[in-house]
Amino acid sequence: MRRRHLLAAALLARPAFAQSYPGPVRLIVPFATGGTTDIIARLIAEEMGRRLGTVVIVENRPGAGATLGTGLVARAAPDGTTLLVSTISGMAVGNTLYRDRIQWDADRDFAHIATILGTPYLLLVNPQTPYRTLAEYVDASKRPPGLAFATSGIGSVPHLVGLRLAQAAGFELQHIPYRGGAQAATDAIAGVVPSVMDSLTAASAYIRAGQLRVLAFTTRERLPDFPDVPTFVEAGYPDIVADGWAGIAAPAGTPRALQERLAAAIREAMAAPQVARRYQETVTQPGRLFLDDAQAFVRAEIAAWAPVVRASGATPG
Incomplete structure (x- = not known):
């Protein structure tokens, strides 16, 4: 009986939200x-x-x-x-x-x-490539055979951003879809593909380590943490915001x-x-x-x- 009373007292002592939430x-x-x-x-x-x-x-x-x-x-x-x-x-x-x-x-x-x-999303290239600006990247993409562009998959936001850039700049996107952004970034770092579109959240460690170079962000304004990196908007692509x-x-x-x-x-x-x-x-x-x-x-x-x-x-x- 005493044990039953102690259990009841313990239950009463629990916070009200703990008693009333429907379950796990x-x-x-x-x-x-x-x-x-x-x-x-x-x-x-x-x-x-x-x-x-x-x-x-x-x-x-x-x-x-x-x-x-x-x-x-x-x-x-x-x-x-x-x-x-x-x-x-x-x-x-x-x-x-x-x-x-x-x-x-x-x-x-x-x-x-x-x-x-x-x-935000960002366009990144392997630092061993000669492309240091978005304009240089676009020029190279227009010349045969173009530049391979890796993303996390067909229909992903990075893929759609890449398509918008290609349509606006007038080149054919050489899209290489991966099963996830991590493998796409890994291959860009290894030089398997020259460029990748990814999120800043996913790519921040690679950028800090100097493994990938940022060419442009999908923000409307420059980011305080990356004051030297332009946006697609200021580079002449006002519709590329994501x-x-x-x-x-x-x-x-x-x-x-x-x-x-x-x-x-x-x-x-x-x-x-x-x-x-x-x-x-x-x-x-x-x-x-x-x-x-x-x-x-x-x-x-x-x-x-x-x-x-x-x-x-x-x-x-």
Whole structure:
């Protein structure tokens, strides 16, 4: 009897949010392990669990341009226990690129809880190549046989940015798709391919080590950390602006009270010392949008990228 009373007292002493959260949370990452987004998501998951009073288990479900894992969450019960790490590639681009293959809509079928990071894209070359400016790179791309251009895959944002550059500058893109940005960058460092388009989050360590040279960023203005590197905009390509973002989403219909609790937990998790340190190490901006603002942002991104995907002629691999 005494043991039963002690157990009851312990349960009553737990925080109210720990008692009321529906259960353990599955955070679906729709791509392979090891990337910076995956690592940051895992750090956030750990901190979220502490604040929600439950465990947040990260599951990697890669495949089909992130549509497999995304579809799994779209079909899940809207009870706050299945969440998605959403990205610009999977949501804003994938919603149009894979339209004939998917049964979900990136706006209609998801409650977008928060953005968790933002990072620009950049064109990088092997430092052993002679190209020190974007103009030199474009000139070389116009001359036969052109320059090989590596990305994380067909229909990825880096691929679409490369296509926009090629269309605007008037050359044929010699695209080399990889199964992920890490291998594309590795081959650029090794000299297998002369150039790669990647995110700053993924490439920051290579840049600091002098393994890759930056020619241009997809930001509107120069970055304070790279004051000598121009943007595509100032180089004469005003339409080449892109921000690589990631967020956390729940199935549509998730109760607003749970959405608010998740948003609060994510906000606090991003400010936790170990998470903030990772943002700083990778020159990555933490997310700043929550709930209605996050939903509106994703909706706008879908609308902005749909014509780009269609004009590119890209098709799913």
